[in-house]
Amino acid sequence: MSISPNSQYSLCFALSLLGIFNSLIFSEATTLELIHRDSPLSPVYDPSLTHAHRLRNALHHSLDRVNSFKHANRTKTPLQTYGGIYFMKYSIGTPPFEVVGIADTGSDLIWTQCRPCIRCYKQTPPIFDPSKSKSYHTLPCKSSFCSSRYVESPGCSKGTCQYYYDYFDNSHTAGNLATETITIGNENPVTTSKTVFGCAHDSAGTFPSFASGLIGLGRGKLSLLSQLGIRKLSYCLTPSIKNTSKIVLGEDAVxxxxxxxxxxxxxxxxxxxxxxxxxxxxxxxxxxxxxxxxxxxxxxxxxxxxxxxxxxxxxxxxxxxxxxxxxxxxxxxxxxxxxxxxxxxxxxxxxxxxxxxxxxxxxxxxxxxxxxxxxxxxxxxxxxxxxxxxxxxxxxxxxxxxxxxxxxxxxxxxxxxx
Incomplete structure (x- = not known):
């Protein structure tokens, strides 16, 4: 079987999940479009990057991922700030406030930067202010989720559960564990209440400026999939940046x-x-x-x-x-x-x-x-x-x-x- 340089997928593989939902009925199935991060359709497309730059970036991200799993027995969490290759738009709070999170199949916690910022990395989109949301509630220290079974390094301050994640590239995120209303989709959106997430007031390191935080899509209890009750998902990744890929969520995703x-x-x-x-x-x-x-x-x-x-x-x-x-x-x-x-x-x-x-x-x-x-x-x-x-x-x-x-x-x- 033959392939050629022109026919092969020639750019390093990194997708962007834009959260384009026609409908979200997880008891059936929902199909989403995936857009290649290096495609001109991507909101983070950088035409100045050469093929060599993209190849080196892909290797660095892959090696970071490997190293995070290799040292997972240490006290630091096996997440990477650029581990997930999808990003996803969704809304949080009441009224809804749009944020952009890097979707990560290797982690569970959903977190986004929040005001007031004790220390925040530079973020291009506006930062979520929980004081302006009617549905925001911090979790008490006695909550069952305030446990090392669910989050890394849980803590307690003035009766509020706190979390701290330390990454292998010396990035970190810390803040309050809370519940909030999350809205997914542009047309016919689906809203879920009391979703557990991390409201980060202290985050620094190599997080990309276009993202507000991370969205955990792993197998744990706090992942977006688990909290929405999604037990099946599938995807088909195209080799061409000119075509969109697909991901399907729900019972028909077999x-x-x-x-x-x-x-x-x-x-x-x-x-x-x-x-x-x-x-x-x-x-x-x-x-x-x-x-x-x-x-x-x-x-x-x-x-x-x-x-x-x-x-x-x-x-x-x-x-x-x-x-x-x-x-x-x-x-x-x-x-x-x-x-x-x-x-x-x-x-x-x-x-x-x-x-x-x-x-x-x-x-x-x-x-x-x-x-x-x-x-x-x-x-x-x-x-x-x-x-x-x-x-x-x-x-x-x-x-x-x-x-x-x-x-x-x-x-x-x-x-x-x-």
């Missing part, structure tokens, strides 16, 4: 059909973790040197590239070198590790790499495994790491479904541009 592969979610993790047993290049099966750990791969929309255990990565590139008969070269951008100089890109035939997950095999096409960094240089879009991630390049042109009731992740090949 991925089904003859080509569906289902793999169980790890039972002992609050993250979306699945088990990769091995890989194949063509018919060459690569075996792990040691026993496979359950939940060794995180399916995380915040990570661009796929990260593999070093032994498996080394076996993969060795098998590729036996199949791809082109000179090895260094990535001119210094990002990816295993690259080839393709003299005639239109003639290259890439091997199929199969991911053997617990419960089924997912055949990855070249668009999922190789990344053109120049017109003639193509690199494997996978990197070695002690912490495994199934990145979003690997998820392009698949319907990926999360069923939290059945505790499974599903993959189905698709043309996400149609």
């Amino acid at each position: 991925v089904s059909g003859a080509e569906v592969v289902r793999t169980p979610l790890a039972t002992d993790s609050s993250k979306y973790r699945i088990t990769l047993e091995t890989l194949s290049v063509g018919i060459k099966r690569i075996e792990f040197e040691k026993d496979v750990m359950e939940g060794n791969m995180a399916v995380d929309s915040g990570t661009t590239f796929t990260f593999l255990p070093p032994a498996l990565y080394n076996g993969l590139v060795a098998a590729l070198d036996k199949t791809i008969r082109y000179p090895r070269v260094v990535d001119p951008h210094g990002v990816l590790k295993h690259c080839y100089d393709i003299g005639e890109p239109e003639k290259i035939i890439f091997p199929i790499i199969t991911a053997h997950f617990k419960g089924g095999d997912v055949k990855l096409k070249p668009i999922n495994t190789f990344f053109w960094v120049t017109d003639h240089v193509v690199c494997l879009s996978m990197l070695p790491s002690e912490v495994g991630f199934f990145g979003n390049i690997a998820q392009l042109n698949f319907w990926v479904g999360y069923d939290l009731e059945a505790s499974t992740v599903s993959f189905k090949p698709a043309d996400c541009t149609s």
